[in-house]
Amino acid sequence: NSFTDTFIRAELISFVHDPGNGDTPKAGSLEHYGDGLLWLKGQHIHAVGHFAELSPSLPKGAEVLDYHDKLIMPGFIDTHVHYVQLDIMASYGRQLLDWLNDYTFPEECRFANHAHAEALSNAFLDEMLRAGTTTAQVFGSSHPGSVDAFFTACQKRQLRMLVGKVLMDRNAPEALMDGASGIADSERLIEDWHGKQRLGYSVTPRFAPTSTKIQMDAAGALLRNDPSLWLQTHLAENSGELDWVAELFPGSRDYLAVYEEAGLVGPRSTFAHGIHLDNGMRKRLADRGANIAFCPSSNLFLGSGLFDREAAKETGMAFTYASDIGAGTDLSGFGTLKAAYQVGQLGGQPLTAWQGFYGLTMGNAKALSLDSHIGQLAPTLEADFVVIDTQATSLLSRRISHCTTLGERLFALMMLADDRAIYETWAGGICQHRRDV
Numbered sequence: 338n339s340f341t342d343t344f345i346r347a348e349l350i351s352f353v354h355d356p357g358n359g360d361t362p363k364a365g366s367l368e369h370y371g372d373g374l375l376w377l378k379g380q381h382i383h384a385v386g387h388f389a390e391l392s393p394s395l396p397k398g399a400e401v402l403d404y405h406d407k408l409i410m411p412g413f414i415d416t417h418v419h420y421v422q423l424d425i426m427a428s429y430g431r432q433l434l435d436w437l438n439d440y441t442f443p444e445e446c447r448f449a450n451h452a453h454a455e456a457l458s459n460a461f462l463d464e465m466l467r468a469g470t471t472t473a474q475v476f477g478s479s480h481p482g483s484v485d486a487f488f489t490a491c492q493k494r495q496l497r498m499l500v501g502k503v504l505m506d507r508n509a510p511e512a513l514m515d516g517a518s519g520i521a522d523s524e525r526l527i528e529d530w531h532g533k534q535r536l537g538y539s540v541t542p543r544f545a546p547t548s549t550k551i552q553m554d555a556a557g558a559l560l561r562n563d564p565s566l567w568l569q570t571h572l573a574e575n576s577g578e579l580d581w582v583a584e585l586f587p588g589s590r591d592y593l594a595v596y597e598e599a600g601l602v603g604p605r606s607t608f609a610h611g612i613h614l615d616n617g618m619r620k621r622l623a624d625r626g627a628n629i630a631f632c633p634s635s636n637l638f639l640g641s642g643l644f645d646r647e648a649a650k651e652t653g654m655a656f657t658y659a660s661d662i663g664a665g666t667d668l669s670g671f672g673t674l675k676a677a678y679q680v681g682q683l684g685g686q687p688l689t690a691w692q693g694f695y696g697l698t699m700g701n702a703k704a705l706s707l708d709s710h711i712g713q714l715a716p717t718l719e720a721d722f723v724v725i726d727t728q729a730t731s732l733l734s735r736r737i738s739h740c741t742t743l744g745e746r747l748f749a750l751m752m753l754a755d756d757r758a759i760y761e762t763w764a765g766g767i768c769q770h771r772r773d774v
């Protein structure tokens with residue numbers, strides 16, 4: 338056929354299922370080819386396997402890109418991030434509500450300017466690709482133009498991305514509140530962008546304190562009308578926030594109930610943080626198939642609390658891994674896993690590298706219902722992957738040289754690697770980022 342073939346020889350790692358919590362991955366959960374071949378046709382993966390087994394079937398004269406000293410994994414996925422907060426990362430010393438008022442809201446006001454939104458969309462995508470992240474679920478600002486700019490930038494690069502316009506019609510600066518036009522603008526964006534190429538729309542009420550009941554009900558109606566839409570918001574991040582929600586919604590039995598009553602809790606819903614939940618709420622989220630985005634570097638930065646992975650597992654509540662930039666301190670998936678490990682240690686719940694890298698790739702893809710497109714190195718899936726250089730720094734190189742197992746190597750990467758270890762990032766069958774050597 339007319340699609341271009343690309344052949345890449347490298348070590349390949351990809352998770353098929355959840356590897357479980359053991360020191361070694363459950364049988365059949367991991368595919369690992371020490372000397373593998375990744376065969377692309379156009380934007381998709383055509384074949385994956387041992388180089389020795391696949392090489393006889395290559396077309397005559399095929400040119401093979403030799404990455405034998407590199408490690409290829411599916412592209413990292415970030416289930417919760419604010420592109421409009423890139424420039425306020427590392428703003429000192431506040432917990433959630435003061436941080437929103439002092440830094441976040443003033444910054445988001447700048448996105449009324451379309452040129453600014455375009456510049457930040459591209460800067461953000463450059464940083465994501467530099468970090469090895471090929472798909473994210475993203476908050477824009479409340480200005481619909483911030484989402485047009487972002488979708489346009491993603492479309493040019495042929496990326497698989499979810500984004501939505503923030504809905505907020507109370508308890509915020511005048512310049513950020515959308516009122517009744519918020520829903521109409523969301524509908525227009527859905528019409529223009531949802532399902533176009535690899536783009537999807539995520540309905541985005543910021544969180545319960547900044548939306549009226551009327552606006553949240555209308556957001557729920559959008560989801561009922563089109564079950565292919567996603568939903569993203571925040572839930573139970575900070576104790577001041579919990580008190581405020583209890584005060585604003587005295588008729589609801591708890592914070593989650595506010596979202597349930599509006600019809601916002603479903604299998605395509607992602608709730609960021611979910612730190613301060615009880616098991617009853619976790620089970621309700623599990624029953625609806627929703628997921629919590631665990632944002633460890635953000636939770637440590639804002640002092641929000643320690644996410645309880647064990648309680649999530651016990652109650653069957655799905656959770657994903659996310660950066661939550663600008664409260665997060667690291668765009669890198671490695672950095673997110675390192676912070677998740679540290680949060681886990683403080684709660685007596687250490688994180689294995691198997692769990693971490695499964696989560697960042699296949700686990701996140703599955704929770705977002707994107708696993709038929711991305712998340713694994715497997716035939717028919719989209720060619721979105723990272724080429725990792727385990728010798729990227731002298732320290733990493735030293736440490737890796739002392740590892741004897743794959744588990745040790747992955748763990749060392751999880752704790753010591755950063756964007757310098759991302760040699761290349763491919764998305765849609767195209768090399769979209771190559772590190773400066």
Ligand code: GUN
Pocket residue numbers: 419433437441543544571574635661664
């Ligand atoms: N809760 C409501 N809005 C936000 C936000 O922008 N960042 C974080 N971390 N939490 C929020």
Ligand code: ZN
Pocket residue numbers: 417418419571609661
């Ligand atoms: Zn957030």
